[in-house]
Amino acid sequence: MSVAETTEAVAAPARPDIVGGRSHFRLALRFALREMRGGLSGFYIFLACITLGVAAIGAVNSVATMMTSGIAQEGRAILGGDLRFALVQREATAEEMAYFNELGDVAEAASLRSMVRLPDGTDQSLAEVKAIDGAYPLFGTLETTPAAPLGDLLAERDGRFGALAASELYDRLGLEPGQTIRLGDSDIELRGVIDREPDVLSDGFNFAPRLMIAGAALDATGLIQPGSLVEYDYKVRLTGNNRDAEALSKAANERFPQSGFQIRTAAEAAPSLQRNIERFSQFLTLVGLTALIVGGVGVANAVNAYLDSKRAVIATFKSLGAGGSFVVMVYLIQIMLLATVGIALGLVLAAIAPFVTARFLESVIPVAASASIYPVALLTAAVFGALTALAFALLPLGRTRDVAATALFREAGATGGYRMRWAYLGSALGLALVIALLALAMAGDRRVALIFLGGTAAAFVILRAVAIGIEWLASRAPRVRSTPLRLAIGNIHRPGALTGSVVLSLGLGLTLLVTLATIDYDLRREIGTGLASRAPNFFFVDIQSSEIDGFRQTVGELAPGAELNAVPMLRGRITALDGQDVATMEPPEEGGWVLRGDRGLTYSPTVPENSSLTEGEWWPEDYEGEPLVSFAAEEGRELGLSIGDTLTVNVLGRDITARIASFRAVEWETLAINFIMVYSPNTFAGAPHAWLATLSVPQDAGVSEEAILNRVTNAYPAVTSVRVKDALDAINGLIAQLALAIRVAAAVALVASVLVLAGALAAGNRGRVHDAVVLKTLGATRKVLIRAFTTEYLLLGLATGIFAIGAGAAAAWFVVDQIMQLPFVFDWTVALTTLGVSLVLTVGIGLAGTWRVLGQKAAPVLRNL
Template identity: 60%
Template sequence: MSGLPFRVRVAFRLALREMRGGLKGFYIFLACIALGVGAIAAVNSLSRTMTDAIASEGRTILAGDVRFELDNREATPAEYEWLSGLGTVSVTTGFRSMVRLPDGSDQMLAEVRGVDGLYPLYGTLETDPQQPTSELFSERDGVYGAIAAPLLFERLGVAPGAELLLGNVRLRLSATLTNEPDALSEGFGFAPRIMVSREALQASGLIQTGSLVEHAYRIRLNAPLGDDDSVRALAARAFPDAGWSIRTSDRASPGLTDNIARFTQFLTLVGLTALIVGGVGVANAVRAFLDSKRTTIAAFKCLGAPASVVSLIYFLQILLIASIGIAIGLAIGAVTPLVAAGFLKEVLPVSAAPSVYPSALGLAALFGYLTTAAFAILPLGHAREVPATALFREQGFQKARLPSWPYLAGAVVTLAALAALAVFSAHDRRIAIVFLAAIGGAFIVLRLVAVAISALARRAPRVRSPALRLAIGNIHRPGALTASVVMSLGLGLALLVTLALIDGNLRRELGGTLPERAPNFFFVDIQGSELDGFRTIVRQQAPEGELVEVPMLRGRILAFNGEAVNAGNVPPSARWVLRGDRGVTYSEAVPKNATVAEGEWWPADYAGEPLVSFSAREAGEIGLKIGDTVTVNVLGRSITAKIANFRNVDWESLSINFVMVFSPNTFRGAPHAWLATLSDPGASDAQEGAVLRAVTNAYPTITSVRVKDALDTANRLVGQIATAIRAAAAIALVASVLVLAGALAAGNRARTHDAVVLKTLGGTRRLLIRAFTFEYMILGFATAVFSLLSGGVAAWYVVARIMNLRSVFLTDVAVTTVAVALVMTVGIGLAGTWRVLGQKAAPVLREL
């Protein structure tokens, strides 16, 4: 009966009996576990709700079973015939263009979409008032019907029934667009939607050779074709050089799904940070709990209980208590999709049916148990060494030396399992590994910071003030709170500083720095026949402005060195190069805003095989080298060019930049349009408005993009994302507060002894309060300095290296961080210490 099962049963019964006294001392423990587990469970449950909604309504989101997209050209008769053989085909055409009032007094950029009579094949086009599409887009006396998003009505100050001009055609606004069923599959738009018939587009004169136009062919299949890869293989066999982008309903909105996955990973890692910070609180709570049980542990040993059974008793008890916190966190995660259902209806134009997701809850529970075990094992190892003499004498267990090797090995194995779970459950494992390495490094540095603070306090010169002398002594004495306070606050504040600096730098770039460096306007779809007249108008309206023009085509990268591209083998930061069509150009000379990083530029009169210059950073991430070949599909024709050089590109300037610049002979004779920028730093809003009106009225087919408006849209989007990020950072900060409170509570026993002895020796309550205040201020300031340094470095890396933007250290963030650290340490410290100062001396002195 003395085997392992018997020992486990006995330990379990004793653990349950000890829990009859309640959870006193474990409330912070429960809060830390519940907060971290709840954050992870809620984020992953909400993510599953959104992705399941997208997957379940893939046909509606795509408005078809499969979509074939061609840029800058329509399908040939043979291609269209093949598509029609698969099922019912609905054709839509999308691009950006200017819409303007008939009197030319106002205009704006719009996302224009022309649809046919079959649109949508799935889902419902909702308008106000609701009408059949034949009525909405009907032509009467040369005026075509149109519907538009509410924002377009608001900005132009018009109402349903008003008329607008689009290119060379007059439109009648029939209704307000309230729901575009396949809006998610169309991607993010920088301008409000206006929808017309394809006949209206043909009459507008906007569809010309070289125009940046997307033609989408949605199909309701006669018979299933299989998954996305099967459809691609079938299309490649039929028309290998078509260059179309293919998407099936099971991947109706891959961009949105990937973004949800990335954001979920980020928030999960923030939740894991809160859980790991909470792990420090677990260790403090377990240590304090076991310290309070030292006489009980000694009694067990006196009665013959082996040390392993004693450890098992309290390990099971800790797991049972952790289960309560995990259950609370799982309940939070389970109800989050239900609470967020109303919000999701506004974000996703599909019905999100909230549910309970066992996999998401199971993942969060596993994180919770592993964190509890990882941070509880070492205190249990210390408790194992409690001598039987502690039954007769008040003393804590020895914490100065490490526990025995099995406990050290158990802690290492559990931490490794926690790290492995974080990596293998991540969307991007590379980011997860970097994150975990940063967390591990932060723990080491925080420990070194605590050691450095103690060493400095130990070597500090003697000061006159008794309160300050006591504070300095408290920082380096045995059992000091230095390590606990620094560890508790360090990670949470560092994360808060990092996110605040990233948010501040993004807003600074979008709101100030970028607009100062960026051109005032981008002009797109300038036809060769319009170029001279366009130049004349711009020079008349902005004589001080700088006009830059380049030829532009659109091309999709098909292969590198003859092998089809595989975005899965490319780092996420460079995958955008391989998605969809990219703008390409040709040039005899190196562009003014770029420099050759490697290789040689071609001569001005070059006439050999096609050559291409590739952006250096993206080429490095993809793994390209000089001499490799790139195959690009342009206007339905596949062109293979050799990489002659790499260029350093200043993307953040927002000037005209291309990933690929070809030698001029590559596209000799190919039809194309022109792209231009106008930079005039001194132009007022009125002068910019005059330029916009003059160009739009003279050349309605030219699309004019005011950079300031585009940056305002991006700024609003960044603001929405930043709100979610700040909420996530707040979770980690709350965890830090809880851990700090727990660390201070765990040290109250020693503080009580100190306070009683000092009061017995003549110390006043005022002196003790001043001493404790100085101590907490020193620790808070030291932790704030670490958080500023580590958070500043992390934010710089993200902004400068990943986002390629200029990074500056923001003074207001620094001041706020120091203030928060001081308020938290001093406030929470004094709140916990106040009760200690009121302890009666006799009961404490009898225990010494």
């Protein structure tokens, strides 16, 4: 809209409705729409920032909703029934089985880890063994190759039972269907490949490939011994009037108070996976929100540049009697209309995301991802986008409101140097607070969300302080002889300098990138080399008490000089803390994992290795009093436990209550034998149990891990041997998948930063035109100006990159050292890469925008000064 059109429109007669009420808004809307006929020039970066942030938040929440909805819809197939009763180290009694059968159809399964060997004993592999009955599966379909009846595939033929295995097991042992393996004391024929197991998610994380056999085959292997680490699952399909799974779950605990059941319903089919999805989506949502807030800076820059280009129109409005509020309304309408376009584009991308990712997610997580449009997720993203656009638009609009018309006509900048009213600043801060409160309300872990948002707010303040510091240093720099360098230093601290915009735009994205890259590096380094160097070579599980002496002797002969540590082990589930049923408690976020599922237990007359007393006293070696327990100090603090409190665990169907006698600092990072709970020896007198052992082999022992594994597996087929290297490789695979998603999230934040940087530099081009023309008039050549601008951008990029490296390293140290409690090592490759990216972006984008400025003719510009 030209100045002439504005003058004609405002000066037209019969305009008493220019003030007040609904007519006031209608007139502002008319002017806003008329002025937008000129197109979206100057607002493309504005749209990109809003679109990117809204798309990130909407896509993450839509995909998370798709996954959780898929788990909920297939809850019974994932769980394997309407109800699932789990027992550790014991089978259900006759009375308990009768109760299960009263509820409906029952499918029994037993799960354990064991070694699978070639018949000649030359090779072996750890496997997750699952023994099922004829009723399996009650829900869902077990997909196999060949697609034959399950009973036929697992039946006994010619004295051998059949088995199904995951393709990974065939690959590890170099086998094909039809060949034979040895499990325990039995030869078993592999008859097919498991393509899809309906209830695999409910079994938790698996370290080894699946081997599925019949229950009768498990009995024949001889693997089940007193104290063997076996989980028995009883999955029930409710029939008759038994429909309320939650009520039946409570009734079962009341009827069998000491059973030790871990009961789950279809509503919590895969609780661990659901928690991980919620936590990860929360993290990605916060990263997306950070990208949106960074984009908000781009919104402010774009609005500021747009208002600067409209200074003559605004001056005309005010000269003809329009008030400041009317001018603000006109441009606020334009900005929010454009924000609506950006939000709509972002919502389209977010709505597409589930359809794009569904197939990929199904290959990673065996859940049917039925893609759809998720209104709540999209509405959440739209609200965040609208609030962010409004909050950051109010800042430049507030400065424009009270600028006099004469100043607008005379000054090169429409709003520079003028303060806004407190109402606008307060409104912007209020909207920022609303955004933070919404993010906290959505967060499952409000502590993490609060830290994240607090860190983001602090980063804005610190980055602003860094920019001020850079300007201060530049203003106090000694005079240099080089003209380009002198001009560059002057540009850094002069009024209207780009320093604040560049540091704020790029600093936050680069800091986040350094933080995530360093955390990823330290995790991989610790698991790949650090833990591997400190951890034992092997874990041996389910060593029978009658075999422990022979086992020690065999290992001693096989690997002289190796260190073997063995302790008794049982499994139990905490049922009460200081007399309060844990089922009625709201577990804390940090220590709540201790109360979920069963935990390993041991007893010892002395303080175990790799731990030290922090509070309380240890019992005498010949202690015979009431049962006592020593609890891990950190986990005890998180659960609010104190010396003298009582702790009840269910072991082998019995509730055992012990008094807390001490707390111990446990060195979990060594991966040596450690337990949350260590009991006085008299607590489990007479209870059947097995032994757990670790073996650390020196490098000069003269024997390979493969030879040790082969000898032990053949000599003790019922003992489960876990090579630590294989376990760490499995964990590394998980970290790699998480790292990919984290890098994508960091890339989104970095892209937002680049967009904002481009917008900030574009917004400063108007001032650069005047600078370049004046300097060229005074004799400066294009070469001198290019060198000056290049030097300026290099200095700004260098300062921003150095800050990002320092701030990112500090943030990564806090996460790695203080939260994860792992050794912190900074990767200087990350530092150099960050510095390079910063310099390339600032210089590249800066010169790309400045090149057009250098070609401006002097006369047209000088006439408007």
